[in-house]
Amino acid sequence: MDETLELVAEVLAAKKVLIVYAHQSSGSFNAAAKDAAVKALTAQGCTVDVSDLYAMNFKATATAEDIKGDVKDAEHFRYLKETQQAWEEGRLSDDITKEQTKVTEADLIIFQFPMYWFSVPGILKGWFDRVLTSGFAFSQDKRYSLGIFKDKQAMLSFTTGSLESMFSPTGINGDMNVTLWPLQNGILHYCGFQVLAPQIFWAPSCASPEARTSMLEGWRTRLQGLLEEKPLSFIPLDSFDEKGFQLKPDVHEKHASKEFGLTVGIHLGKRLPPHSQMKAGC
Amino acid sequence: MDETLELVAEVLAAKKVLIVYAHQSSGSFNAAAKDAAVKALTAQGCTVDVSDLYAMNFKATATAEDIKGDVKDAEHFRYLKETQQAWEEGRLSDDITKEQTKVTEADLIIFQFPMYWFSVPGILKGWFDRVLTSGFAFSQDKRYSLGIFKDKQAMLSFTTGSLESMFSPTGINGDMNVTLWPLQNGILHYCGFQVLAPQIFWAPSCASPEARTSMLEGWRTRLQGLLEEKPLSFIPLDSFDEKGFQLKPDVHEKHASKEFGLTVGIHLGKRLPPHSQMKAGC
Numbered sequence: 001m002d003e004t005l006e007l008v009a010e011v012l013a014a015k016k017v018l019i020v021y022a023h024q025s026s027g028s029f030n031a032a033a034k035d036a037a038v039k040a041l042t043a044q045g046c047t048v049d050v051s052d053l054y055a056m057n058f059k060a061t062a063t064a065e066d067i068k069g070d071v072k073d074a075e076h077f078r079y080l081k082e083t084q085q086a087w088e089e090g091r092l093s094d095d096i097t098k099e100q101t102k103v104t105e106a107d108l109i110i111f112q113f114p115m116y117w118f119s120v121p122g123i124l125k126g127w128f129d130r131v132l133t134s135g136f137a138f139s140q141d142k143r144y145s146l147g148i149f150k151d152k153q154a155m156l157s158f159t160t161g162s163l164e165s166m167f168s169p170t171g172i173n174g175d176m177n178v179t180l181w182p183l184q185n186g187i188l189h190y191c192g193f194q195v196l197a198p199q200i201f202w203a204p205s206c207a208s209p210e211a212r213t214s215m216l217e218g219w220r221t222r223l224q225g226l227l228e229e230k231p232l233s234f235i236p237l238d239s240f241d242e243k244g245f246q247l248k249p250d251v252h253e254k255h256a257s258k259e260f261g262l263t264v265g266i267h268l269g270k271r272l273p274p275h276s277q278m279k280a281g282c
Numbered sequence: 283m284d285e286t287l288e289l290v291a292e293v294l295a296a297k298k299v300l301i302v303y304a305h306q307s308s309g310s311f312n313a314a315a316k317d318a319a320v321k322a323l324t325a326q327g328c329t330v331d332v333s334d335l336y337a338m339n340f341k342a343t344a345t346a347e348d349i350k351g352d353v354k355d356a357e358h359f360r361y362l363k364e365t366q367q368a369w370e371e372g373r374l375s376d377d378i379t380k381e382q383t384k385v386t387e388a389d390l391i392i393f394q395f396p397m398y399w400f401s402v403p404g405i406l407k408g409w410f411d412r413v414l415t416s417g418f419a420f421s422q423d424k425r426y427s428l429g430i431f432k433d434k435q436a437m438l439s440f441t442t443g444s445l446e447s448m449f450s451p452t453g454i455n456g457d458m459n460v461t462l463w464p465l466q467n468g469i470l471h472y473c474g475f476q477v478l479a480p481q482i483f484w485a486p487s488c489a490s491p492e493a494r495t496s497m498l499e500g501w502r503t504r505l506q507g508l509l510e511e512k513p514l515s516f517i518p519l520d521s522f523d524e525k526g527f528q529l530k531p532d533v534h535e536k537h538a539s540k541e542f543g544l545t546v547g548i549h550l551g552k553r554l555p556p557h558s559q560m561k562a563g564c
Contacts, residue, residue: 024345025359060342060404063306077307078487080443118468119401122342122408129404144454161362165526170534172426172519172527174467174547182461186400205360237454244447245454252452265456271553 015227017041017048018106022113022124024054029159029204029212034112036216037157040223049102053123059095060126066093084134092133099131108153108227109193115158118179128187137191145236147192153231154188155196156180157219164202169272176200177277181264184277185234194231197279230280235262297509299323300388301332304395304406311441311486311494316394318498319439322505331384335405341377342408348375366416374415381413390435390509391475397440400461410469419473427518429474435513436470437478438462439501446484451554458482459559463546466559467516476513479561512562517544 019037023030038048051058062079064071067086071077086092092100103109113124120128132138142148160167167176180198188195199219204212239251247266261267264277275282301319305312320330333340344361346353349368353359368374374382385391395406402410414420424430442449449458462480470477481501486494521533529548543549546559558564 024361025357027358028360054343054345058343060408061336061340062398062403062405063336075307076309078310079306116344116411117407117414117472118464119407121344122404122411123344125399125401125407126342126404129398132399163526165528168528169543169547169549169551170529171548172522174463174545175549178460178547178549179464179468181456182400182464185456186461190399240454244445246447246450247452261451263456265451265460266453267451267457267460267554269451269553269556271551272549274551 015046015107016105017046018102018109019050020111020127021050022053022121030112030114032216033157033219036220037110037223040220058123060123062129066096066130067091080134087133087135096130100136110155110157112157115160132191143190150192152193153196154193157199159201159204162203177264180277185265189234196229196231232280235266297328297389298387299328299330300384300391302393302409303332304335304403306336312394312396314498315439315501318502319392319505322502340405342405344411348378348412349373362416369415369417378412382418392437392439394439397442414473425472432474434475435478436475439481441483441486444485459546462559467547471516478511478513514562517548
């Protein structure tokens with residue numbers, strides 16, 4: 001009887017994980033990173049689903065075809081407004097609805113991809129553009145810390161072409177914290193997600209087989225404790241006024257004498273808090 | 283005779299402009315901004331070409347179909363490497379080659395788009411991913427200030443959904459300079475482009491018809507002098523060492539006592555130079 005209860009508790013506690021995976025080849029490092037996550041999280045009792053975007057031939061363009069039936073205003077077609085209405089009326093295309101169901105069910109979403117041009121590949125940008133519909137993923141009132149997905153976690157796991165030294169505040173590509181801000185704050189946290197620190201695989205294509213194995217080993221080790229990790233810090237929405245969404249004077253004042261800004265983007269004209277987009281507790 | 287010479291000089295001086303345009307609707311504010319640019323630049327004697335990505339049904343996903351004939355390693359397909367080889371051998375798909383020809387011919391490229399999720403729409407990200415092929419747009423030696431397109435100019439012209447106050451260093455979305463860094467440094471300047479200050483149309487969908495008209499009027503005025511504008515500042519490639527691409531000690535030292543960092547990304551742990559991604563001379 002105790003065993004049955006334990007089993008029920010385990011099933012109830014079992015987390016659902018969605019991996020949104022964007023690499024063309026099953027022989028790639030990204031595939032190995034994805035496979036490692038599936039294996040490690042399944043072994044912990046999680047249900048893991050994978051959206052393999054290239055294999056699905058996922059449509060990356062935001063068009064009127066994303067709406068079943070007629071659009072409201074064909075001449076002045078506005079994607080955000082039209083898809084919001086279509087979502088309300090259950091008229092989004094099936095491929096979008098299917099992804100939205102996966103998002104709704106997931107406790108944690110891992111985005112696994114090779115960094116293309118300081119961002120996600122077009123096919124993954126298309127997933128963000130099309131799946132995170134207005135109404136479904138955010139609304140005027142439900143954004144950032146009050147966001148719709150505030151009880152879910154999300155994280156970026158990606159490979160770079162550049163060395164780590166190139167993505168530092170003194171490196172040619174600049175501070176990786178800056179490059180991550182639009183993705184982690186502007187997409188993930190905007191929808192409310194608790195953002196786990198990114199998993200960055202620095203230039204595996206330039207690394208020795210041993211170094212690649214060691215990178216994957218590090219990921220496997222991290223995966224053991226991933227579900228218990230603390231998320232990155234962002235500023236609560238109620239620190240901003242409701243009209244211009246400017247930081248409230250009392251919050252500003254409280255941080256006036258501090259050395260660093262609040263976040264990479266909301267830096268108050270001060271030094272950026274180091275590693276704030278890379279490590280929890282910074 | 284003088285008139286003929288003048289005509290020849292004019293034709294030789296006439297600039298070629300490419301507008302890469304990413305909006306679904308010809309009735310949109312983005313369409314009006316694009317049309318204003320075509321008209322104003324044509325009137326100045328420029329040859330203006332438009333890549334209307336949605337109308338072209340432009341493919342946004344980076345796949346093996348971008349290569350004519352067999353790929354070199356189907357099992358371990360690596361997009362960057364395979365497309366570089368295909369470019370060298372003239373085996374890129376026709377839609378990519380066509381866009382590359384337009385880029386080669388252009389003196390100035392204007393990217394006109396609505397900002398989606400703190401970045402470009404998926405269809406435009408796909409254009410960057412697929413058209414800016416390794417070898418064609420950059421190489422190990424030819425990047426940033428030594429980049430392949432260093433004699434060309436490029437700029438972003440875009441609409442936001444958010445108000446300007448929200449994209450400030452004290453606003454909820456954070457400093458627009460940070461959001462623009464990956465696009466302007468990581469894509470445009472990486473390929474060598476001289477980057478003109480962005481044209482930002484703040485939340486036209488929330489604005490009155492008069493305010494929208496006034497925004498377009500401001501753009502028309504700017505277009506009169508656009509070809510003579512000074513570009514944004516970035517750090518010359520030779521300020522970095524060739525191994526780890528870290529800022530050279532003497533350059534670092536020279537800037538040690540300065541109040542602000544060098545750029546948004548290469549901030550040296552100091553305050554960000556204000557507006558450096560928004561205005562020339564900052």
